[in-house]
Amino acid sequence: xxxxxxxxxxxxxxxxxxxPIYLTMILDDGFSGPLGIPYTEEQLVLNRGNMxxxxxxxxxxxxxxMEPLDITFNMLAQDTVFFGYFLDWLEGSEVHSTTIVTTxxxxxxxxxxxNPAFADSSKKCCNxxxxxxVATDIVWHYNEVWFDLSTMTISEAEDGISIAVxxxxxxxxxxxxxxxxxxxxxx
Amino acid sequence: xxxIGKNGVLRIFDGSKNLHGAAPxxxxxxxxxTFDGTSTWANITSDVETDDAAAAENFLAxxxxxxxxxxxxxxxLVKFLKGxxxxxxxxxxxxxxxxxxxxxxxxxxxxxxxGTASGGHCFAADGHISFKAPIDxxxxxxxxxxNLDADKxxxxxxxxxxxxxxxxxxxxxxxxxxxxxxSFAAMDFSGPLGRGKSEExxxxxxGNMxxxxxxxxxxxxxxYxxxxxxxxxxxxxxxxRERLQDALVCGNADDSGRWIAAGTTSKALTKxxxxxxNPAFADATKKTVxxxxxxxxxxxxxxxxxxxxxxTYFPPSEITISEAEDGITLSAxxxxxxxxERIHHLCNRY
Numbered sequence: 001x002x003x004x005x006x007x008x009x010x011x012x013x014x015x016x017x018x019x020p021i022y023l024t025m026i027l028d029d030g031f032s033g034p035l036g037i038p039y040t041e042e043q044l045v046l047n048r049g050n051m052x053x054x055x056x057x058x059x060x061x062x063x064x065x066m067e068p069l070d071i072t073f074n075m076l077a078q079d080t081v082f083f084g085y086f087l088d089w090l091e092g093s094e095v096h097s098t099t100i101v102t103t104x105x106x107x108x109x110x111x112x113x114x115n116p117a118f119a120d121s122s123k124k125c126c127n128x129x130x131x132x133x134v135a136t137d138i139v140w141h142y143n144e145v146w147f148d149l150s151t152m153t154i155s156e157a158e159d160g161i162s163i164a165v166x167x168x169x170x171x172x173x174x175x176x177x178x179x180x181x182x183x184x185x186x187x
Numbered sequence: 188x189x190x191i192g193k194n195g196v197l198r199i200f201d202g203s204k205n206l207h208g209a210a211p212x213x214x215x216x217x218x219x220x221t222f223d224g225t226s227t228w229a230n231i232t233s234d235v236e237t238d239d240a241a242a243a244e245n246f247l248a249x250x251x252x253x254x255x256x257x258x259x260x261x262x263x264l265v266k267f268l269k270g271x272x273x274x275x276x277x278x279x280x281x282x283x284x285x286x287x288x289x290x291x292x293x294x295x296x297x298x299x300x301x302g303t304a305s306g307g308h309c310f311a312a313d314g315h316i317s318f319k320a321p322i323d324x325x326x327x328x329x330x331x332x333x334n335l336d337a338d339k340x341x342x343x344x345x346x347x348x349x350x351x352x353x354x355x356x357x358x359x360x361x362x363x364x365x366x367x368x369x370s371f372a373a374m375d376f377s378g379p380l381g382r383g384k385s386e387e388x389x390x391x392x393x394g395n396m397x398x399x400x401x402x403x404x405x406x407x408x409x410x411y412x413x414x415x416x417x418x419x420x421x422x423x424x425x426x427x428r429e430r431l432q433d434a435l436v437c438g439n440a441d442d443s444g445r446w447i448a449a450g451t452t453s454k455a456l457t458k459x460x461x462x463x464x465n466p467a468f469a470d471a472t473k474k475t476v477x478x479x480x481x482x483x484x485x486x487x488x489x490x491x492x493x494x495x496x497x498x499t500y501f502p503p504s505e506i507t508i509s510e511a512e513d514g515i516t517l518s519a520x521x522x523x524x525x526x527x528e529r530i531h532h533l534c535n536r537y
Contacts, residue, residue, distance in 0.1 A: 027189055061394030066391075066396060076190075078188055078190060079188055079482070079490060080490070083492060084322070091529075110396040113396055113398050116400050116402055117401075118387050118402055119401070119402040120384060120404050149379060149380040150380075150383030150384075151379070152379060152381075154376075154377065154380055154494065155376075156195055156375055156377065157192060158191065158193075160190070161189075161190045161192075163380065
């Protein structure tokens with residue numbers, strides 16, 4: 001038995017094409033994301049403020065379920081063609097002459113209704129998959145992640161230029177043992 | 188493979204539009220050439236590089252003709268002025284714009300905005316043509332045709348319709364702002380990757396997630412929020428001395444080089460929503476500059492990556508000076524009010 005370190009990690013971005021297009025991150029680290037979706041609030045109702053047999057909970061608005069949560073990781077700026085592809089993907093532009101199809105609306109946060117599309121169709125979501133490469137791989141599939149460029153900072157330092165990548169996660173998360181297969185956009 | 192601080196270049200541009208080849212942008216040399224589409228090439232540089240009595244007549248006569256505009260310094264803006272010429276174009280159709288990618292002029296420029304258009308026809312009014320300087324823009328166009336120079340970055344312009352009246356040009360030349368390049372930067376630049384978008388507001392039916400749920404777009408305010416940009420540099424007794432402070436407030440950096448006159452504010456030159464020019468400040472004494480930061484590729488030309496922050500205001504109260512045993516540091520914290528976009532060359536697009 002041994003603990004797993006970030007050396008075993010891989011992050012990929014996927015689009016919604018039937019055979020999904022993906023981009024595997026390079027010189028990335030520090031992934032962080034929640035393990036599940038939020039639930040509705042439990043609101044306690046008391047009888048005139050007294051805890052007694054009439055006390056009960058009511059369920060809050062479903063808005064809590066739909067609230068986006070943060071997914072974050074770090075990226076080093078690179079003197080490579082890949083880095084241009086990465087920035088293109090974040091911007092929702094064509095990547096290596098390939099149109100990226102948004103994944104917004106591909107999953108159901110509440111388990112029964114497809115998540116609604118954005119009002120502003122220029123915002124493109126993607127799926128983020130985080131793999132830990134161990135004896136039996138552990139993979140988390142995060143669906144419908146939108147990268148808001150205004151919340152991502154590029155920071156220069158003498159020994160490297162880093163980008164703090166923050167995505168708003170609107171969809172579902174599933175645990176798996178393999179990354180989704182697809183087409184590598186760099187090829 | 189990764190970029191490091193040594194790869195960085197940080198410049199402050201003002202919002203002025205100065206001809207390449209003339210002070211303060213006289214480090215650039217231009218070359219403007221016409222081709223009639225058949226066999227005749229003509230160099231019209233001396234007619235169109237300055238606003239004077241000389242003008243190039245009928246520089247685009249039909250749809251097979253080209254005008255090639257080149258400079259040895261990359262550019263994103265071209266000024267057109269009829270001036271001493273006799274005619275604007277009539278019935279010329281929309282502008283077509285291409286660039287040299289190392290092989291030919293087959294690839295169209297992106298982000299083209301034609302300020303010379305009137306009634307849908309190019310070169311029908313004085314104005315500026317702007318475009319996104321391409322990542323794979325190449326020199327050595329003399330390999331394409333010997334009438335072009337080896338050391339220039341060229342674009343090629345065409346009309347979509349053969350004009351009924353051909354245009355004349357007194358000026359048809361790249362322009363750009365004054366700039367000050369920051370020396371002894373502390374390699375600590377930071378800024379956002381892009382501008383914010385409007386909020387998505389979820390509408391639920393009585394708090395229930397159902398097929399009726401949808402998003403509505405929030406107010407446009409978020410698109411116009413000031414976003415933080417910051418860096419610092421060491422003060423020295425020659426390069427940064429007073430010029431850096433002057434450039435930050437868009438004054439007269441007067442470095443006897445690329446910034447020699449009082450700066451022109453860059454406020455209200457970009458469109459955060461893509462349609463409407465951003466508003467000017469209520470207080471006209473507040474002047475903004477453009478910050479261009481690029482990481483120069485050590486591998487191959489064409490892989491430079493950087494960011495441009497247009498309409499950035501540095502409140503004097505947010506520019507601080509800090510003394511230490513080993514140096515005096517000037518730290519600047521500003522707010523970007525304009526467009527934020529990726530760049531591959533250091534030049535103003537707006």
